[in-house]
Amino acid sequence: MLLLEDVAKSFPLPDGTRLQILDIPELRVGEGEQLVVMGRSGCGKTTLLHVIAGISLPDRGRVEVAEREITQLNEVSRDRFRAANIGYVFQTFNLLPAFSALENVLLGMSFAAGRTDTSRAEQLLTRVGLKDRLGHKPAMLSVGEQQRVAVARALANRPRLLLADEPTANVDTGHQQQIVDLLRDTCSEENIALVLVTHTPDVASQFERVERLEDLNQVARSA
Amino acid sequence: MSLLRIAWRSLVERRLSSFLTGLSIALGAALVVAVLVIFSVIERSFSQAAHGYSIIVGAKGGRTELVLNTVFHLGRPIENIPWSFYKEFSEGRFSRAVKVAIPYCLGDNYKGYRVVGTTPELFSELEYAPGRKYEFHDGRNFATDGFYEGVVGYLVARRTGLKVGDTFAPTHGITTEEGQGHTHDEFRVVGILAPTGTPNDRALFVNMEGFFLLEGHAKGSPQPQGPDGSEAEESDEAETRAESNDGQAGSAGVSNESNAAVGDHQNETSAADAHSGHQGHTHNREPLPEDQREVTCVLVRVTDPILGTHLPNVINEGPVAQAVSPLRVTQELINTIFQPIRWLLLVLTTLVIIVAGVGMMVAIYNTMSERRREIAVMRALGASRRTILMIVLCESVMLAVLGGAAGVLLGHGLIRVANPFVVAMTGVSIGLLEFDILEGLLIPGLVILAAVVGYLPAMSAYRTDVARVLSAAP
Numbered sequence A: 001m002l003l004l005e006d007v008a009k010s011f012p013l014p015d016g017t018r019l020q021i022l023d024i025p026e027l028r029v030g031e032g033e034q035l036v037v038m039g040r041s042g043c044g045k046t047t048l049l050h051v052i053a054g055i056s057l058p059d060r061g062r063v064e065v066a067e068r069e070i071t072q073l074n075e076v077s078r079d080r081f082r083a084a085n086i087g088y089v090f091q092t093f094n095l096l097p098a099f100s101a102l103e104n105v106l107l108g109m110s111f112a113a114g115r116t117d118t119s120r121a122e123q124l125l126t127r128v129g130l131k132d133r134l135g136h137k138p139a140m141l142s143v144g145e146q147q148r149v150a151v152a153r154a155l156a157n158r159p160r161l162l163l164a165d166e167p168t169a170n171v172d173t174g175h176q177q178q179i180v181d182l183l184r185d186t187c188s189e190e191n192i193a194l195v196l197v198t199h200t201p202d203v204a205s206q207f208e209r210v211e212r213l214e215d216l217n218q219v220a221r222s223a
Numbered sequence B: 001m002s003l004l005r006i007a008w009r010s011l012v013e014r015r016l017s018s019f020l021t022g023l024s025i026a027l028g029a030a031l032v033v034a035v036l037v038i039f040s041v042i043e044r045s046f047s048q049a050a051h052g053y054s055i056i057v058g059a060k061g062g063r064t065e066l067v068l069n070t071v072f073h074l075g076r077p078i079e080n081i082p083w084s085f086y087k088e089f090s091e092g093r094f095s096r097a098v099k100v101a102i103p104y105c106l107g108d109n110y111k112g113y114r115v116v117g118t119t120p121e122l123f124s125e126l127e128y129a130p131g132r133k134y135e136f137h138d139g140r141n142f143a144t145d146g147f148y149e150g151v152v153g154y155l156v157a158r159r160t161g162l163k164v165g166d167t168f169a170p171t172h173g174i175t176t177e178e179g180q181g182h183t184h185d186e187f188r189v190v191g192i193l194a195p196t197g198t199p200n201d202r203a204l205f206v207n208m209e210g211f212f213l214l215e216g217h218a219k220g221s222p223q224p225q226g227p228d229g230s231e232a233e234e235s236d237e238a239e240t241r242a243e244s245n246d247g248q249a250g251s252a253g254v255s256n257e258s259n260a261a262v263g264d265h266q267n268e269t270s271a272a273d274a275h276s277g278h279q280g281h282t283h284n285r286e287p288l289p290e291d292q293r294e295v296t297c298v299l300v301r302v303t304d305p306i307l308g309t310h311l312p313n314v315i316n317e318g319p320v321a322q323a324v325s326p327l328r329v330t331q332e333l334i335n336t337i338f339q340p341i342r343w344l345l346l347v348l349t350t351l352v353i354i355v356a357g358v359g360m361m362v363a364i365y366n367t368m369s370e371r372r373r374e375i376a377v378m379r380a381l382g383a384s385r386r387t388i389l390m391i392v393l394c395e396s397v398m399l400a401v402l403g404g405a406a407g408v409l410l411g412h413g414l415i416r417v418a419n420p421f422v423v424a425m426t427g428v429s430i431g432l433l434e435f436d437i438l439e440g441l442l443i444p445g446l447v448i449l450a451a452v453v454g455y456l457p458a459m460s461a462y463r464t465d466v467a468r469v470l471s472a473a474p
Helices: A045-053 A077-083 A101-112 A118-127 A143-155 A172-192 A218-222 B003-013 B017-047 B063-071 B085-088 B154-160 B208-213 B234-244 B305-319 B326-380 B387-426 B439-461 B466-471
Strands: A002-012 A018-029 A032-040 A060-065 A084-090 A163-165 A191-197 A209-212 B055-059 B100-111 B114-119 B127-129 B136-139 B151-154 B187-192 B203-207 B297-302 B321-324
Touching: A002 A045, A018 A045, A018 A218, A032 A172, A045 A060, A045 A084, A045 A163, A045 A191, A077 A084, A077 B387, A084 A143, A101 A143, A101 B003, A101 B305, A118 A143, A143 A163, A143 A172, A163 A172, A172 A191, B003 B017, B003 B187, B003 B387, B017 B326, B017 B387, B017 B439, B055 B063, B055 B305, B063 B100, B063 B297, B063 B321, B063 B326, B085 B100, B085 B297, B085 B305, B100 B187, B100 B208, B114 B208, B154 B187, B187 B203, B203 B208, B297 B305, B305 B321, B321 B326, B326 B387, B326 B439, B326 B466
Parallel strands: A032 A191, A032 A209, A084 A163, A163 A191, B114 B203, B151 B187
Antiparallel strands: A002 A018, A002 A060, B055 B297, B055 B321, B100 B114, B100 B297, B136 B187, B151 B203
């Protein structure tokens, strides 16, 4: 389902040198498998997700999602592929303030051509417990509710891979478990592969497969 | 969710900024609409002012002058043409080619408004606009045998307070300054014209027979004098003009023979005036002999359009008079005077719109920095750069279209609100649905402008570095 081979990513520094962030010889995630990647802040967890999602391209290496080598796709194809196959849950929810909960979910669908499905959006929001909040804008929702909308949005296009970037970082303890259960159960039910990055051991402990980025990433290992 | 809906929600989210930007576009568009509609109405009322007849026959001289003083009641009449020449149209050699020939006699005014001596056929035979016959706001047309009856234009009635049954005494001369206060006999108002939107709203029309009988109006009659006994200053000029025209032309309103004795009504008789409204006043009821008559000009409608082009040539080749096409002269006036002003104003209003467009660009561009994250999220959700570019362009175009549409409504609404004042001032009524064909270009023009000015902020959105924005703290 997901394969990273010899993936390296660096960023330019003002002095002209480059800061190496990722150097991953290999990472594999199977169909429907759930992987938690742990690591300290700033170790490259978000960059890893960006590279997997095709938001940024690696300096070298190969990234394959659902049997498509996205590193070989041009930007437009990557965008289209991402819209259709990859769901993304951000650390800060990133709901669009102008749109209602339902519209935020539909927005996720509208970028994947021909996939706008209001009934599925309503179904997803019902599943995350927001049946009565469909028309509410993000500002009218609690933090936990906002993150649940973000999860529903990420699942809207029936992705084959769901990427979750610290999904519980901004949620109080009471809601943390709710979010984790939601992600884990939904991905299981829909056979969606999950890559969740977190620095919270309590969250990681609830998944079978947990990897430390320091172990995967040669840069982090040598740091 | 369509791009338009996404763009719309974005505009609504920033409603104050969107409203102000749209308002600036609307005001610019309203100005364009106002300029277009007002000039369209002016042009139409100008070109229709001479509707109903195709030729004006008057003394030789300036073509424009003849049209201005006949159609628009402006300037000074050139000279007069003999009654016998007018008869050529009614029963002479031109009569077979002529459907209607209306004589016009000028030379007097009432409180500064032109008094026209004519026949009732002016209102019964001619239309003032295509398919629109003269109507009377009050009263009726003057009768052929009602020598001292008159009809008052709508604006004159409003401004002077004249109403049916009132009397008015024309003053010698075509302006209040001329004639030095010499006042003629009174005419009785028998009708007030309904508004026509033509210069005839600003004139009074009296029976030509009565007009001829006024002091100094007969050919060869002495010039009337003012209250101080001085002769009207018109006379010297008239004499000079008469001499230069082989002594043929006397003014229908002003006699050329200034050396004659001053007297009362030249043809006054003891017959009492039969019509009401004249108190202690007597009028001559015998028509002026034809050899003493002159007219200023004749409005001619020909029986056949081909004759309409042939007849002027025949008249112009003769020594007595000239024939001009009022439509052609009016069009020349429009082209040389109104069109340049119209284009100048259009350029200015277009500049106003362009400035508003630049304001729109700045407004949208300024929102880009606060929308970076929103754009990055949409990109992360799968929106392509092109999609983002299109969303921003849609916002720009929607603002322009909505602002433009509001401007069109605002422009027409303002014109509608101002209409009573315009009617009171000019007699021209501008309807709510008066459109100019160029208005059809306004919205497409705004769309192009919006696409151009929206391109800079759209490119800024297009170039958003998704990974960097998403990695940064919100």
